[in-house]
Amino acid sequence: MQGHVSQDTPAGVPAALIWDIYRGLELGRLVDKLAPEVLGRVEFLEGDGGVGTIVKLTFPPGSPGRGYMKERFTKIDDENRVKETEVLEGGYKDLGFDVVRIRLEIVEKDLESCMVRSTIEYEGEEKLVDVVSHVNVKPLEMIAEIIGKHLCQNKSTL
Secondary structure, three states: OEEEEEEEEEEOOOHHHHHHHHOOOHHHHHHHHHOHHHHOEEEEEEOOOOOOOEEEEEOOOOOOOOOEEEEEEEEEEOOOOEEEEEEEEEHHHHHOOOEEEEEEEEEEEEOOEEEEEEEEEEEOOHHHHHOHHHOOOHHHHHHHHHHHHHHHHOHHHO
């Protein structure tokens, strides 16, 4: 069984500006600073923000599952503004999926605005059909809103 969930979140800033945040380690740093209650704490375990980087997200108290997720950056495409990660352990893999990928794409709308397209792809056995409803991109959507708002408020200083 394969599937995905996806959500587009508008951001009132240029695509290039938000991509500078999303492409590497700055996204994790800003999540830690601006919204630890949404995603929790982000630790950089290995790498410099490029392909192969491994991060650990420790979810806020009360989150279901093991309370953390480790992921590896597998693709950073500056031309198309796409970043992909693969979950190594924890997170949705704890539901039994064999493969879980997170894809973040910055889609330019015009010179001053864009959308953050957040997608979670999953693969697993057919018996997992009952847990698919637990897979959602709401935390990624909330992060996109928070980062977009932060960049809008700080445009003059960037």
